[in-house]
Amino acid sequence: MKPGTLYIVATPIGNLEDITLRALRVLKEVSLIAAEDTRRTQKLLAHYGIHTPLTSYHAHNQWEKAEVLLHRLHAGEAVALVSDAGTPAISDPGVHLIRRCYEAGIRVVPVPGPSAVMAAISVAGLRAEQFRFEGFLPSRRSARLQRIRALAEEEAAVVLFEAPHRIAALLRDLHEVLGDRQVVLLRELTKLFEERIAGALPEVLKRAEAAPLKGEMTLIIEGTPRGADRPKAMDPQRMLKEARRLEAEGISRKEALAQVARQYGFSRRVLYQMALAQPGGKGRRGTA
Numbered sequence: 001m002k003p004g005t006l007y008i009v010a011t012p013i014g015n016l017e018d019i020t021l022r023a024l025r026v027l028k029e030v031s032l033i034a035a036e037d038t039r040r041t042q043k044l045l046a047h048y049g050i051h052t053p054l055t056s057y058h059a060h061n062q063w064e065k066a067e068v069l070l071h072r073l074h075a076g077e078a079v080a081l082v083s084d085a086g087t088p089a090i091s092d093p094g095v096h097l098i099r100r101c102y103e104a105g106i107r108v109v110p111v112p113g114p115s116a117v118m119a120a121i122s123v124a125g126l127r128a129e130q131f132r133f134e135g136f137l138p139s140r141r142s143a144r145l146q147r148i149r150a151l152a153e154e155e156a157a158v159v160l161f162e163a164p165h166r167i168a169a170l171l172r173d174l175h176e177v178l179g180d181r182q183v184v185l186l187r188e189l190t191k192l193f194e195e196r197i198a199g200a201l202p203e204v205l206k207r208a209e210a211a212p213l214k215g216e217m218t219l220i221i222e223g224t225p226r227g228a229d230r231p232k233a234m235d236p237q238r239m240l241k242e243a244r245r246l247e248a249e250g251i252s253r254k255e256a257l258a259q260v261a262r263q264y265g266f267s268r269r270v271l272y273q274m275a276l277a278q279p280g281g282k283g284r285r286g287t288a
Contacts, residue, residue: 001029002109003076006069006101008094010087010113013216014190016047018114024048026111031077034069036084036092057081062093066100073106080111085216087115091135091161116189117159120218123196124184127222130156137162137170144170148177151221152266158221164214171205174221179267182222188215236274239266243275 007026012018027033028050034057035041041054057065069079081088081097088094101108121128132154138144151158162170167185174183180200185208188194193215197207239260246256257275261268 001026001078002107003078004073005078005107005109006073006097007078007080007109007111008088008098009080009082009111010115011041011044011082011085012190013085013114013116013119014188014194016044018190019044019048020111020113023111023113024050026080027052027082029078030080032069032072033080033082034065034097035082036088040084041082052080057093057097059093062096066097069097070100070104070106073101074104085114085116087113090115090117090133114190116161116216116218119189120159120184120186120220121157123186124157124220125198126157126182126184126220128157128220130223131159131220132156133159135161139166141169141173145173145177148173152177153224155223155225157223160219160221162217162219164212164217167213167217167219168205168208170219171201171208175201175205176267176269178221179261181224184220185213186218186220187213189218191215236271239271240275240278243271 007030009023009026010020011023027045027048030052033041033045033052033054035054036056036058038054038056044050045052045054055065055069057069073079081094083089083092083094089098098108117131117133121131132151134147134151137147137160160170164187171183171185174181178201180202182199183201183204185197185204186195187197197204243253243256243260246259247253251259253275254272257271258268260266261271
């Protein structure tokens with residue numbers, strides 16, 4: 001154990017057996033463990049008979065506590081940083097402490113291990129050679145929709161975290177913007193009630209609305225088709241022009257817009273709103 005070093009230690013995301021031998025050794029040998037939730041970390045330590053002192057380090061005290069930890073590191077103590085679950089500094093406040101350590105010339109050492117992102121991707125069954133991790137989207141709906149629209153043409157798979165009480169609202173917004181895109185919802189990974197819910201967004205949304213889902217949520221959204229597999233550039237005016245052509249062939253406006261939306265992996269509802277916004281678009285057949 002090297003003195004004056006901050007160890008970034010990955011801990012289980014659910015099953016307490018998912019921890020490395022090195023992580024257990026580090027947690028035993030450091031002078032102090034900085035934990036996002038000391039109660040959760042205490043359960044892990046008790047399971048393995050580790051008696052290292054704990055201190056809290058979370059979003060509400062990160063600024064002042066970082067300075068306290070820096071003082072102890074400068075004094076030669078080794079400190080471990082752990083999050084509630086998985087790898088620290090991913091969707092938690094660990095980044096601030098790590099930056100302060102680098103600024104102060106303190107060594108930072110990763111102790112890799114469990115990650116909800118990688119665990120989810122490994123069992124998703126979606127194309128994810130490339131992926132984009134977005135973490136939690138904004139809780140305010142307008143900001144969330146804006147972020148989803150920005151991700152609509154992302155070719156890589158997109159990985160999100162979400163709280164159980166907001167998962168249905170997130171799926172509704174995704175469906176509104178992305179249409180029938182394929183997704184995989186994974187909850188309670190590595191735990192007793194682990195579940196994988198996969199399918200087009202409307203199907204997964206229906207499942208989420210049928211009964212409240214509980215537990216930690218990771219959602220993987222299939223990327224938009226790439227290269228030769230991609231239909232055409234997602235140009236709104238081009239989509240509306242194609243819908244008008246279908247209407248001229250005798251197809252109803254509703255079905256024409258639905259067909260074009262499916263072709264582009266776009267939301268029929270959003271495309272319909274765009275059609276209504278066109279000059280003379282409201283209530284006139286063939287003018288969408």
